Amino acid sequence: MWNSKFILVLLGLLISVSANPLIDSNNVQGYRLPNNTVPISYDLQIDTHIHANSFGFEGNVKIYVKIVEPTNSITLHYRQIEILKIDILLANGIPVILNSIFNLIASRDFVVISLPRVYQAGTELLLDISYQGALRSDAAGFYRASYVEGNVTRWYAATQFQIDYARHAMPCFDEPGMRAIVRLSVRHGRAYSAIANTDVAEYIQDGSYVITKFADTPAIPTYLLAFIVSDFGYVNATNSRVPQKLYGTPASVQQGYLNFAASKVGSILNIYERALGVNYPLSKMDHAALTQMSWLKVYAMEHFGLITYYERELQLDPAYPEFYRRPLEDRMISLISGQFSYQWFGNTVSPKWWTYVWLSEGFSTFFEAFLPYLLSPEENSMDMFFEDFTPSAFNADQREPWPLNQYVESPNELRMKFSQIVSKKAACIIRMYKEVITDDVFFIGLNKYLTDNLMKPVTPNELHAALQSVYDAAFTAPLNVAKSMGTWEDQPGYPVVHVSVDGNEITFKQRRYPLNTEAMIYSIPITLATKTKPNFSSKATKVWLDSETESVLQVQIDFTPGDWMVVNLDQVGYYKVDYDLVLWRAIINQLYADHNVINRINRAVLFQEFDLARSELKRVYGVDSLGMINYLGKEKDSTIWNRAQSTLSDINFKLFGTAAYNEFYGLLRNITKPHILEIGYEGRDGEDSNTIALRGYTVQWNCLAVDGDCVARDLSALLVHRMGLADANFDFCNALKVTDRTTYAEILHDIITDRNVAYRNNYLFNMGCSLVPDNLDRLLEAALDGDNGLMSFERWSFVDTMSTQSNIGLGKSLDFLDRNYVKFYNLTGEFRLSLIAERVKDDAMVTKFKNLIDKLSTTNVIDTDNKDVYLKAVEENQEWLKANYYDILDFLGLEVPATTTTTEAPPTTPGSGNSMVLSLSLVFVCTVINFLKN
Numbered sequence: 001m002w003n004s005k006f007i008l009v010l011l012g013l014l015i016s017v018s019a020n021p022l023i024d025s026n027n028v029q030g031y032r033l034p035n036n037t038v039p040i041s042y043d044l045q046i047d048t049h050i051h052a053n054s055f056g057f058e059g060n061v062k063i064y065v066k067i068v069e070p071t072n073s074i075t076l077h078y079r080q081i082e083i084l085k086i087d088i089l090l091a092n093g094i095p096v097i098l099n100s101i102f103n104l105i106a107s108r109d110f111v112v113i114s115l116p117r118v119y120q121a122g123t124e125l126l127l128d129i130s131y132q133g134a135l136r137s138d139a140a141g142f143y144r145a146s147y148v149e150g151n152v153t154r155w156y157a158a159t160q161f162q163i164d165y166a167r168h169a170m171p172c173f174d175e176p177g178m179r180a181i182v183r184l185s186v187r188h189g190r191a192y193s194a195i196a197n198t199d200v201a202e203y204i205q206d207g208s209y210v211i212t213k214f215a216d217t218p219a220i221p222t223y224l225l226a227f228i229v230s231d232f233g234y235v236n237a238t239n240s241r242v243p244q245k246l247y248g249t250p251a252s253v254q255q256g257y258l259n260f261a262a263s264k265v266g267s268i269l270n271i272y273e274r275a276l277g278v279n280y281p282l283s284k285m286d287h288a289a290l291t292q293m294s295w296l297k298v299y300a301m302e303h304f305g306l307i308t309y310y311e312r313e314l315q316l317d318p319a320y321p322e323f324y325r326r327p328l329e330d331r332m333i334s335l336i337s338g339q340f341s342y343q344w345f346g347n348t349v350s351p352k353w354w355t356y357v358w359l360s361e362g363f364s365t366f367f368e369a370f371l372p373y374l375l376s377p378e379e380n381s382m383d384m385f386f387e388d389f390t391p392s393a394f395n396a397d398q399r400e401p402w403p404l405n406q407y408v409e410s411p412n413e414l415r416m417k418f419s420q421i422v423s424k425k426a427a428c429i430i431r432m433y434k435e436v437i438t439d440d441v442f443f444i445g446l447n448k449y450l451t452d453n454l455m456k457p458v459t460p461n462e463l464h465a466a467l468q469s470v471y472d473a474a475f476t477a478p479l480n481v482a483k484s485m486g487t488w489e490d491q492p493g494y495p496v497v498h499v500s501v502d503g504n505e506i507t508f509k510q511r512r513y514p515l516n517t518e519a520m521i522y523s524i525p526i527t528l529a530t531k532t533k534p535n536f537s538s539k540a541t542k543v544w545l546d547s548e549t550e551s552v553l554q555v556q557i558d559f560t561p562g563d564w565m566v567v568n569l570d571q572v573g574y575y576k577v578d579y580d581l582v583l584w585r586a587i588i589n590q591l592y593a594d595h596n597v598i599n600r601i602n603r604a605v606l607f608q609e610f611d612l613a614r615s616e617l618k619r620v621y622g623v624d625s626l627g628m629i630n631y632l633g634k635e636k637d638s639t640i641w642n643r644a645q646s647t648l649s650d651i652n653f654k655l656f657g658t659a660a661y662n663e664f665y666g667l668l669r670n671i672t673k674p675h676i677l678e679i680g681y682e683g684r685d686g687e688d689s690n691t692i693a694l695r696g697y698t699v700q701w702n703c704l705a706v707d708g709d710c711v712a713r714d715l716s717a718l719l720v721h722r723m724g725l726a727d728a729n730f731d732f733c734n735a736l737k738v739t740d741r742t743t744y745a746e747i748l749h750d751i752i753t754d755r756n757v758a759y760r761n762n763y764l765f766n767m768g769c770s771l772v773p774d775n776l777d778r779l780l781e782a783a784l785d786g787d788n789g790l791m792s793f794e795r796w797s798f799v800d801t802m803s804t805q806s807n808i809g810l811g812k813s814l815d816f817l818d819r820n821y822v823k824f825y826n827l828t829g830e831f832r833l834s835l836i837a838e839r840v841k842d843d844a845m846v847t848k849f850k851n852l853i854d855k856l857s858t859t860n861v862i863d864t865d866n867k868d869v870y871l872k873a874v875e876e877n878q879e880w881l882k883a884n885y886y887d888i889l890d891f892l893g894l895e896v897p898a899t900t901t902t903t904e905a906p907p908t909t910p911g912s913g914n915s916m917v918l919s920l921s922l923v924f925v926c927t928v929i930n931f932l933k934n
Contacts, residue, residue: 031108031409032175033077036069039173039180040124041216046142046169048135048229050157051189055135055144057157060128061170064091064180067123074113074127077167077174078104080141081133086113091124109167109174129171138294141168145292147249154249156192156230158308160294160301163354163414166222177352177457179219187211188229195247196227197305199284217304218281219455221350226303228288235259240266241273242280248289248311257315258289264333268340271374272367277447280343281454287336289314296418299335302342302364309335323686330372334381337371338364344450352457354417358404358489359458361418362426365389369427385431386571386601387639389424391608393574394494396420398514401492404429405460428574429488435539435572436479436525437471445470460489484523484546488574491520496612497545499567500580506559507551508543513576515616521548527569529598531590533558536569536599564590566598571605576612584613584620588627595631600640607643614650622884623891625651626667633671638693648701654880655888657841661807663892668705672698681713703734706771711737719743732762733769733805744775752788764794768801768809776802776809780816784824792828803836810839818852821861831861837870841877849874 043062049055059081065074083104088096096116103112113127135144135157146155159169167174186194187209194200194212197220204211217225233253237244244265246258265287273279282305289311293301300309313335316328346360369389372381400419404426408417434442449458449466464482471479495510512520526543529536542557543550559565564586567577579587587606590597598606610628613619625647632644655664675698679691703710715738717730722743736744744767750757751764767779779802782788783795799816802809814836817824825831833853840849853870856862862870889896 031411033110033173033178034071034075036071037065037067037074037173039178040064040066041181041183042170042172043183044170045185045187046227047187048157049189050135050144050155050229051192051231053155055155056132057135057142058130058132059170060130061172063127063129063172065125065127067119067125068121070118070120072115072118074115074125076111076113076127076171077109077164078111078131078171079109079165079167080136081131081168081171083111083171084130084132086130087128088113088115089126089128091126093126096125109164111171127171131171133168136168139292140294140296141165143292145290147291149249149251154231156228156232158228158230158288158290158292159226159303160296160308161225161303162223162294162296162301163418164223164411166225169225172222174222176221176223176350176354176357179221179350179455179457181219182217182225184214184217184225184227185211186214186227186229192229192231194227194229195286195288195306197225197303198282215283220304220347221457224302224304224347224350226301226306226308228290228306228308232288234286235262237262237265240269240285242269242282242284244269244285244287246287246289246314248315249291252289252311252315256318259318260316260329261287261314261332261336265336265340267375268333268337268371271371272340272344275371275374275443276344276450277443278344278348278450281348285343287314296415300339302339302346302360304343304347307336307339309339327689330379330381333372333375334368334384337375338368341367341371348450349453349456349458349462352459353407354414355405355407356459357417358422358426359460359463361423362404362430365423365427366430370431383601383639385428386605389427390571390574392420393425393428394513394576397425397492397494401517403492404489425574429485432488432525432573433467433481433485435527436541437467437474441470441474442467444474460485487521487523491522493517493520495520495522495524495575496578497524497526497567497575498578498580499565499583501554501561501582504554505551506554506557506565507549508545509549510545510575521546522575524575525573526567527573528557528565528567529569529602530557530559530565531563531586532560534597536566536602539569539572562586566602566606568602568605570599570601577609578613578617578619579609581619581624584610584624585627588624588630591631592627595634600637603635603637604640604643607640607647611646611650614647621887622651622654622880623887625654626664626888626891629671630667631671633674636675636690636694638690638697641694641697645697652704653838654877654884657807657810657839657845657877658881658885659842660885660888660892660894663894665705667892668701669707672702672705673707676702676709681710703731706737710734715739728759728762732759732766736763736766736769737771739770739772739775741772741774741778744770744772745778748778748782752782752790765797765801768798768803768813769805771806771808773808773812776812780812783816784820784827786827792830795824795828796830796832800835803839810836811845814840814845814848814852818848818855821852821856822859825861831856833862833866833870834873837873838877840874841881846874846878 041064045060047058083102086100086102087098088100090096101114105112119125133142135142137144139145140160142157142159144155144157146153161169164174166172184196187206188194190208190210196214197217198215200212201215202213204213231250232247233250234245234247235253235258237246246262248258252258269280269285284305286306288306288308290308291311293308293310298310299313300307313332316325316332341364342360345363351357351359369381369384372379396419400421402421404422406417408414437445445467448470449463452466453462461482464485468481471481493512493514496513498509498511500507508526510522510524512518524545525541526545527539528542543552554560565583566587568575595603607628610620614625628647629644629651632641635641652664655661675694679695681699683692683695699710711734714730714735717726718735718739720726721728721730747763748767751760770776770779779798782790783798799813803813821831836849840846850871853867857864857867886896
């Protein structure tokens with residue numbers, strides 16, 4: 001027997017051919033492997049010398065290959081490694097060709113190995129490949145990284161193989177659908193240790209080196225293989241069914257930076273196993289905090305059995321105060337939860353091709369919110385959907401018009417695939433169908449999906465089949481899961497659902513968004529609550545909108561004429577809602593009467609949808625904007641204040657420059673001051689994040705509205721600062737609004753004469769905030785003084801700030817330019833009027849502005865194009881005022897011309913003057929200053 005083998009080896013040597021690799025980029029089309037061969041297993045040996053600060057490595061991989069279609073070649077991936085030798089053997093070790101010919105197609109990362117003849121399907125071969133390479137420096141492939149302790153740089157080696165970087169560490173079948181067992185050995189310096197996906201099976205001493213052999217992996221795609229060679233330390237996790245270690249630099253371990261994560265990973269793993277009914281399949285789980293991560297996986301990478309994290313994402317200083325530490329803890333729990341998800345949705349089952357990567361990325365993002373909710377329901381972690389996931393997905397769907405199942409192939413396409421679409425949009429779709437089929441049925445379906453496809457590549461078809469099976473067993477109402485989900489997976493964009501009341505019917509009509517794109521029909525589950533039945537906890541689908549339009553009788557959805565209706569409860573559906581004007585005004589009336597009847601998430605979402613109705617659909621009017629914000633004096637949720645910012649900013653901009661602006665200030669004070677009286681202008685230790693954020697929003701608008709207490713607070717701080725008794729911890733614009741003439745003149749003199757004066761730019765760009773006419777006149781004089789050394793942009797900054805901060809400043813800046821346009825143009829060399837054009841609205845001011853434009857055009861200071869732009873801005877303002885102004889006057893309690901009529905509008909809160917409060921506050925400031933002087 002030995003003799004016959006020896007003879008076969010000699011024959012193999014006789015027919016072997018030694019040749020230099022050939023470069024040919026013209027004979028292969030596309031970036032996919034031929035798929036006529038598949039890997040069975042890899043025996044991988046890596047030698048690294050990172051302990052000696054040497055960045056080269058050597059490798060040998062034995063790939064057991066199965067022929068699935070007749071072929072005379074085998075194509076693998078490689079990148080940035082030098083292949084030294086390839087031997088081809090039969091699976092039993094008998095040589096076929098030693099030192100085989102191979103061609104390198106560098107443009108596609110292909111190494112094509114020639115076979116001596118055509119091999120038929122079912123044949124198994126062994127490829128024995130020796131190669132060498134260098135550790136990369138960009139955190140991709142097999143790479144080097146370092147940390148510094150005690151002024152000494154310590155190097156280590158790590159891997160990041162997703163998307164297509166395993167080919168840098170070894171020639172391989174580097175596609176996600178190609179799963180194979182990996183037997184890994186790493187040879188490294190004795191002072192270092194190696195960790196990988198699986199437990200260590202054996203240590204072999206080899207002089208000053210150690211060979212660490214690992215247990216076989218399950219059949220995995222190459223991008224999930226991972227190993228690290230380092231001198232890291234570790235801590236053990238607690239309360240975990242399987243052993244878990246958390247690795248990091250020795251200092252991070254000694255200082256307890258990994259302790260919080262170590263206290264949580266066990267619970268997270270246990271909850272996953274209970275929720276899914278499928279145990280984590282490996283015998284250990286490691287986590288490693290690395291100092292360098294790939295651009296693609298900037299936070300973490302989900303290798304089977306060894307999750308790597310950028311170190312700041314896994315480390316937490318136990319000395320941090322609680323108010324600072326708590327949000328970091330929540331973020332860490334969310335991130336770890338998402339990474340654990342991949343162990344099932346991505347590793348236990350994995351996408352067959354990157355087309356379907358949303359099956360892993362989407363579930364990971366979904367569980368970033370849902371798993372922490374299971375861990376601590378009171379923490380409201382599912383708020384991440386309406387606070388982040390859904391709006392981010394909406395934005396991505398407008399920028400990136402491709403579906404979840406978009407096919408990709410080239411390296412650039414693969415990298416673009418990893419976007420908010422496959423993560424956050426996919427998470428939203430997953431969550432939507434969880435609500436459609438209910439939590440219990442959904443998780444039974446996930447269990448079936450996992451158990452039916454253990455260690456297999458999958459497409460969405462397998463998920464559809466599992467969910468369909470359990471749905472049919474639980475419900476009698478028909479639902480074609482594949483068809484319904486397919487409308488979201490195979491089509492880009494998202495729908496806007498228009499809801500209208502017409503007689504006894506409610507009509508739902510869908511359009512794809514963006515609205516100017518190709519029409520598409522989605523399968524939309526409509527959930528809703530009404531005034532008659534304000535149940536926001538039930539997410540049962542009331543109407544399936546599977547066509548462009550669907551009408552239902554009011555009685556079918558517990559709706560009574562005059563009721564309000566809120567559609568898409570908790571925004572669990574991936575769509576926006578476009579209410580008709582009647583419904584909007586009913587909603588606004590309910591918010592003012594008792595906003596708590598509508599749940600907090602939908603109140604926040606309503607502001608987003610109101611923005612759409614206001615800005616694009618032109619469904620509502622300015623008076624409705626006032627109605628939406630009018631109840632905010634009772635709204636204590638900072639998230640909703642955040643969503644209201646766009647409406648507040650828009651109506652503030654629209655009313656700037658009109659006679660109604662002062663009364664609008666009064667409304668702003670009315671909706672902000674109740675909160676400030678409760679929580680104060682200044683923060684206190686131990687406050688929760690909601691209070692901190694609420695203060696930020698309410699103080700911003702309260703100060704804009706020139707509340708006396710706010711102005712006095714910042715003015716006092718400015719005066720105390722100028723006396724050298726405190727730092728400049730105040731809002732410069734707010735402080736300068738009512739600064740006295742003497743102080744204002746001193747500041748103006750300082751910033752003109754001394755370019756190095758402290759806080760010069762803070763003063764310079766806020767001098768125009770003053771509401772004192774004499775101060776503004778003085779500022780304009782300085783702008784026109786050609787001898788004071790001011791630069792052109794500084795002179796214009798005076799005018800720009802004045803024209804955007806107050807009606808009085810707008811009027812003065814326009815008068816100034818009208819009188820001095822020739823001199824000012826010669827002095828600055830430019831003339832820009834966009835900021836003024838957007839704000840002139842009063843009839844007299846519009847007339848003056850148009851006259852100025854004519855003079856500037858006649859003297860060629862501005863060209864025809866700019867003139868047209870300016871006049872168009874003015875005309876748009878005039879059109880808006882024509883449609884909205886009288887209703888706004890009525891809402892604010894101002895006199896409306898007798899010849900006009902107003903439409904029914906939301907309930908009003910009249911504005912209030914503030915001069916007495918401001919005066920009293922300033923008296924207090926003066927008293928304080930006099931006391932300090934004495």
